[in-house]
Amino acid sequence: MNxxxxxxxxxxxxxxWSTAPxxxxxxxxxxxxxxxxxxxDPQGPAIHELxxxxxxxxxxxxxxxxxxxxxxxxxxxGTINPRTNILPETKIQVLDQDLIYGNTGDNWFVLFPHxxxxxxxxxxxxxxxxxxxxxxxTGFKMMDILAGKACGxxxxxxxxxxxxxxxxxxxxxxxxxxxLGAQQAAGGKP
Amino acid sequence: xxxxxIHKPKRNFILWLMALLMLASGVEIVPQAxxxxxxxxxxxxxxKAGMRPPIFPHWFHRIRFRCKVCHADLGFKFQAGGNxxxxxxxxxxxxxxxxxxxxxxxxVENCDVCHSGKPGTPTQVHGSTVQKLIGKPAPAAGQK
Numbered sequence: 001m002n003x004x005x006x007x008x009x010x011x012x013x014x015x016x017w018s019t020a021p022x023x024x025x026x027x028x029x030x031x032x033x034x035x036x037x038x039x040x041d042p043q044g045p046a047i048h049e050l051x052x053x054x055x056x057x058x059x060x061x062x063x064x065x066x067x068x069x070x071x072x073x074x075x076x077x078g079t080i081n082p083r084t085n086i087l088p089e090t091k092i093q094v095l096d097q098d099l100i101y102g103n104t105g106d107n108w109f110v111l112f113p114h115x116x117x118x119x120x121x122x123x124x125x126x127x128x129x130x131x132x133x134x135x136x137x138t139g140f141k142m143m144d145i146l147a148g149k150a151c152g153x154x155x156x157x158x159x160x161x162x163x164x165x166x167x168x169x170x171x172x173x174x175x176x177x178x179x180l181g182a183q184q185a186a187g188g189k190p
Numbered sequence: 191x192x193x194x195x196i197h198k199p200k201r202n203f204i205l206w207l208m209a210l211l212m213l214a215s216g217v218e219i220v221p222q223a224x225x226x227x228x229x230x231x232x233x234x235x236x237x238k239a240g241m242r243p244p245i246f247p248h249w250f251h252r253i254r255f256r257c258k259v260c261h262a263d264l265g266f267k268f269q270a271g272g273n274x275x276x277x278x279x280x281x282x283x284x285x286x287x288x289x290x291x292x293x294x295x296x297x298v299e300n301c302d303v304c305h306s307g308k309p310g311t312p313t314q315v316h317g318s319t320v321q322k323l324i325g326k327p328a329p330a331a332g333q334k
Contacts, residue, residue, distance in 0.1 A: 037225040046302035122262035
């Protein structure tokens with residue numbers, strides 16, 4: 001199983017290198033027009049009232065996958081400022097703590113940043129329905145993620161897709177000196 | 191051929207891998223147009239009621255609201271088609287109706303702005319890796 005995933009990782013990297021790079025400047029033509037996206041009915045009476053994805057998304061930090069937008073960057077740079085609540089009593093809680101996973105076979109370790117997640121999500125979105133509140137207690141593997149569980153609930157549907165191995169597997173075990181699990185006063189990646 | 195050395199789960203896994211690799215190399219397993227990543231089609235009842243199915247665009251809403259607004263405060267479960275939404279609840283101010291009420295966003299009478307999908311499109315998250323892997327919509331990807 002591990003060997004297979006490793007094979008996948010290698011092939012993947014090669015394929016990604018050999019395919020389209022991210023263009024420095026993106027035109028709206030990178031996104032399909034709604035009339036031709038296969039989901040919208042081009043005959044729908046209100047189709048022209050909808051905004052074309054390319055019109056809005058071409059104004060944001062570019063990416064090569066998913067919505068072709070770096071959402072974390074868009075939020076931190078202030079390109080967008082999505083509302084945090086519509087009910088006045090809702091609390092906003094951002095947690096600045098990284099978790100590092102090491103059961104990654106020969107692959108790089110996985111860094112999970114609480115900060116980037118809690119800037120978008122509520123603790124209750126993950127705890128305790130998707131993840132237990134203790135490092136390692138949930139117990140999930142890459143296959144679970146690929147099957148749409150754990151990290152795969154969002155990554156693969158709304159957040160950057162699972163084809164981007166390196167965005168999660170971002171810690172080189174060769175140079176990593178610390179301890180796995182919850183990191184003290186993290187700060188996320190720069 | 192005799193019995194395969196590779197036992198079943200592993201064989202399934204290899205098939206999966208091949209599917210993944212085809213995806214990576216840009217080979218379309220299921221020919222499909224490029225709908226925007228994260229677009230959700232909700233069609234539990236629309237077809238039967240003779241309406242076009244509604245399409246919920248994540249990209250459009252996440253520019254304006256963080257996930258927590260809908261998935262924590264308003265209680266949308268992470269499952270396409272899994273919230274038993276209907277017009278009565280919407281008009282009552284639940285789900286889409288918490289915003290599409292003429293205050294936070296335009297109101298319910300703009301039927302066709304929501305009901306914009308091709309008739310017959312099943313409930314799905316478009317752009318889902320899972321959907322691509324198994325080659326059909328994956329409404330069951332959320333939690334139970």
